[in-house]
Amino acid sequence: MKHRLMFTGKKLIRMVLLLLGVSLAAFLLMSASPLDPLQTNVGQAALGTMSQEQIAKLEDYWGVNTPPVERYLGWLGDFIRGDMGTSLLYRQPVSTVIGQRLQSSLWLMAFAWVISGVLGLTLGVIAGARRGKLADKLIRGYCWLISSTPAFWLALVLLVIFSVWLGLFPIGLSVPIGADAASVTLSDRLYHAFLPALTLSITGVANIAMHTREKMADIMESDYVLFAKARGESTRSIVLRHGLRNVALPAITLQFASISEIFGGSVLVEQVFSYPGLGQAAVNAGLGSDLPLLLGITVVSAAIVFGGNLIADLLYGVVDPKIRRGVARK
């Protein structure tokens, strides 16, 4: 137990350092951005009609004249005190914006995460266990096709087919247009989240299935599977008793590592579906020079991805007898 606490403690220190680094990198990129916040957010024409005084006020608002070091340290100081600042674009506290966006994105990502995990693992196990057979060829073909397809393009194709031609699903957004927030039901949300989640799932499956297949194929060629065969175990029993057990560890790593990919994919997919999630907010913040919001989103998403990997590491200790028993003996 003490060992595991130490392990978690070390990981948390690492996480703090990581978040610091990530926020600094995001800040530096933003500072180096050639976009002029006034021109992008106010517009060239509007700026031309403004007085010098008004422009100076706006420059103050967007922090154009503050030295970068001061800006970053100011943001960092507030952040450590628990204040993520106010979004310049949405004119709301960053925590509120992220809270709302994360909520609608979480639906999407959780759905995609579970579907791609379960489906990817199943397909990977089947392909690996039946390597070289028809099932394997079909699954591999699917994975290659999907892996070489950009997520946003797939999103467009699904949108065209299911929303435009067939009219089965809404063309975008997370709730019905013009509906009162109070009257929006869970089924409304699921209905709107379906296509973007499907896109993310389809792309996520390929990666997980291919990696799982590789592991499963290795397992099927291992000494212990050969011995299980020699002991008269059926292929079914070998896959279920030895295959799944041994593919579990890499599968956990894959599953939690895929959080980052789903996060990344959601940025593009949300853009295509005009889905007001975290990804879309990140794009807006980046293009609109909304520094507090961009840094807030960067830190929160990095923390979520890191958290996923941390959970995977901790689960390893629970699942892998070598770690579990090794710890118990110390």
Added chain:
Amino acid sequence: MQPILEVKDLSISFTQYGRGTKQVLLPVIQDLSLTIAPGQVVAVVGSSGSGKSLLAHGILGILPYNSHMAGEITFLGQPLTPQRAAAVRGKEIVLVPQGVTYLDPLMKVGPQIRKGRRDQAAKAASRAVLERYGLGTDTEERYPFELSGGMARRVLIATAAAATPKLVIADEPTPGLDARSAKRVLSHFRELADGGAGVLLITHDLELALTISHRVAVFYAGETVEEANAADFTAGKLRHPYTRALWNALPQNGFVPIPGAQPGPGQVGEGCPFAPRCPKGRPECLGPVPYRALDGGLVRCLYPEGGERP
């Protein structure tokens, strides 16, 4: 007495892709013959890379899909077809593999011995069989990585003994063990044979094999070059020059090496595979060499020790 296992002219080859898409048939075992009677331990002795393990896999019918097997295998008087092999393996024919890597690393020993059965009878049986090999009940709860080398071998033997087999195939059961543990492990195979089973002991260790075997088949580059009673070895009655070389290479017999190396699969011509390294090799050794009876044993040599030219 009806033999337990009879192998006649067994050949195993692999299909490999040569240059481009051209398929090449690579022979690994050629014209192997072997007989095992009940209660008998027959050792197949040969150096690494001679195709010994494939013999075990061939009998069990678990060769890889790109392999091809020809010849006759008779088990308890009936031909051992792939279907029959699938039905009897793990029950009447069991394999004792080389080491701990043949156990599922993430499954406790108990469930592995029981092959997934969870009833009380199975539990009692697995406990009894572990006890028989001097392993405590706590062994059931261990994972393979928690076993010592000697314990792992005994667990593997326990998996075999749990099935009350007619034929035990032991594939290199001793490497990595000190002499005492190796002798102890081998004595367990002798016990199984004394209980009426046939034991096929596949090993590279001639000296250890002689301690428990009744008969020894010497294997070179995929062919049996000699089959003899174990007593012949200690009596100095060796037939094939390779057997002689193997015998002389043992530390207590002079530790004499011979130059050259065993040819790999596909490098063996029609004649005697040992001819290029044989001190007595002659040009005609590269022609056909029959496997023939000689003085209570079998030999594949034109000029064997203690035999005239046929």
